[in-house]
Amino acid sequence: MSGTGWERVTVVRDGTTVLRDVTLRAADGELLVVLGSSGSGKSTLLRVLAGLDEVTSGDVVIKGRTVTGLPTDRRRVSMVFEATALIPFLDVSRNLGWGLRTRGTPEAEVQARVSGRARQLRLGRLLSRRPAELSKGERGLVGIGRALVQTPDVYLLDEPLAGLDAAQRSTVRREVVDAVRRLGVTTIYVTHDQSEGLAVADRVALLHQGSVVQVGGPRELYERPVNLVAAGSVGTPSIGLLPARLVSSGRQAGFVVGPRTLPLWRPVPPALRDHIGRDVVLGLRPEDVHDAGTGEAPEAVALDGVVTEAAYTGRNTVVSLAVGAPPVTAPGVELSAGSSSGATLRSFFPAGAAVRPGDAVRVAVEAVRAHVFDAVTGQALWHPADDRTAGPGESSDDLR
Ligand SMILES: Nc1ncnc2c1ncn2[C@@H]1O[C@H](COP(=O)(O)OP(=O)(O)OP(=O)(O)O)[C@@H](O)[C@H]1O
Ligand SMILES: [Mg+2]
Known part of the structure; x- marks a missing residue:
């Protein structure tokens, strides 16, 4: 089967069931939003897909390939996490190019991608600064830029706009959506903000207490909610x-x-x-x-x-x-x-x-x-x- 996602995934941590029998698949090139309140298991979903956490049972699949048990560096994922850690001793420009360089991308291409992405995200004036010299929102932007310079099998975006102000949120949201659409990379976009989710999604999966409640287009979720949740x-x-x-x-x-x-x-x-x-x-x-x-x-x-x-x-x-x-x-x-x-x-x-x-x-x-x-x-x-x-x-x- 093609697509990227989870097949009957259960995650139990210290006796707590964090994810319960989750089966969910994004089609190739699809932007799937996972929407859920705090503690519903959204980050855990992404982490098991990235290989940062282990599943208790079930399988994770990336572009049709079962990757359960494979280490993160063999999964071709590009991530933005809530508190994306930048490399403190590298300036923004080098942070942006880091992932590409570790994969052996030719230097000229690294430069071209970094400067293109920096322009789109309006990072130009920050390129020679270190992470400690950035605001929280600016660090968030650099984290997004660093993920988007790469062309992985899947983008995993965990609250990518957290920390940005209202004006930045809508600009950056558009840049993110444009980028993933243009590159055709499957994207799992996690948010607890339902208006952000509805705005970007091809489909939305609603997660509640570790279970998928409903999956559908934004309009279907609004017009035909399956239950009171x-x-x-x-x-x-x-x-x-x-x-x-x-x-x-x-x-x-x-x-x-x-x-x-x-x-x-x-x-x-x-x-x-x-x-x-x-x-x-x-x-x-x-x-x-x-x-x-x-x-x-x-x-x-x-x-x-x-x-x-x-x-x-x-x-x-x-x-x-x-x-x-x-x-x-x-x-x-x-x-x-x-x-x-x-x-x-x-x-x-x-x-x-x-x-x-x-x-x-x-x-x-x-x-x-x-x-x-x-x-x-x-x-x-x-x-x-x-x-x-x-x-x-x-x-x-x-x-x-
Ligand atoms: N080691 C653990 N032991 C017990 N419970 C855990 C453990 N790790 C995570 N959890 C619980 O798993 C649930 C899901 O956590 P997760 O971080 O995936 O939620 P989330 O949907 O990303 O929330 P948020 O919107 O706040 O980021 C939470 O209730 C959390 O307390
Ligand atoms: Mg989270």
Whole structure:
């Protein structure tokens, strides 16, 4: 099999299972992002691929070749780690060329690659400095440059933008993506920053407590999270969650949330039929929760809430509100944030909106925009995107 990645890899350290039966493969030339919260096992994944850590069981594969057990220098990997160690007694220029020189690359080519990469990453004025004479962000940039001057079988980038400021992050992110695309080198890009991950990825693998939760394109992860962990991990501000009960009356389905019922304006979708009368969790993205004062869609239902936070972003104000329903307690919800004060929704209000914590607000939501999860298992049952792709017999025109 071709590709680069992990085959049933388990890593146990001091009795702790750090990676649990991970099977994941990047296609040749693919930029695969591994997204996960702190401690989820991202660095360990890269380290076993690089040969810096051993697997407890399973295999690692680079470009179709099983390399489990091979030493690092026989794996043709080029790495950027969180705290990339530069060689202290060499200047930046020599640090950049180090990997190439150790592989016996002709000096003229080393020079050409180093100066080209230094120009792209705007390192020119740093070339004759030693690492101790650089800022943290500059050292990070040199680390990236040193990896990218090489053309390995795989780039392993562990939080490559950590330590850079906001402006540098977007420039360097673009340079990294350009470089790996142009060279066609398979790249595993680790980050805990989901917006960075979604921006660069061909595909994203979501890692949680050492297991792969979901693998897919950025849009698939956003539109079709497989469970509450995935829903809470992708999207900023994060998805709002409401405890609800699915009801059906006549040919109309609805969700009971506290004292209100959110009508779906259609029969129960087939995927939800086994859940009539049962508890579910509704997930509503902030873009689907509107200030009810602004005259929304006639199918929307108003929910009353109390503002818990109003964060001005310049473009808008992100309002978090407690809606007077108990907090959601399904598996994976501890990630999805803000549940201690009861069920929480988030919404984009206009930048100039005069909202303060403690204010009563009314928001409009539509049941048809809600992701529906099983309240016991946390698994996704239905997504708004399923509505668009419903078969002919299930289209909304048919059923209204
Ligand atoms: N020797 C060890 N014994 C026990 N647990 C360990 C050992 N080494 C690592 N771990 C645990 O393995 C888990 C995964 O660590 P890892 O560094 O891969 O996480 P990460 O996803 O890269 O986190 P971060 O985003 O903070 O860098 C952590 O919970 C860590 O505490
Ligand atoms: Mg890490």
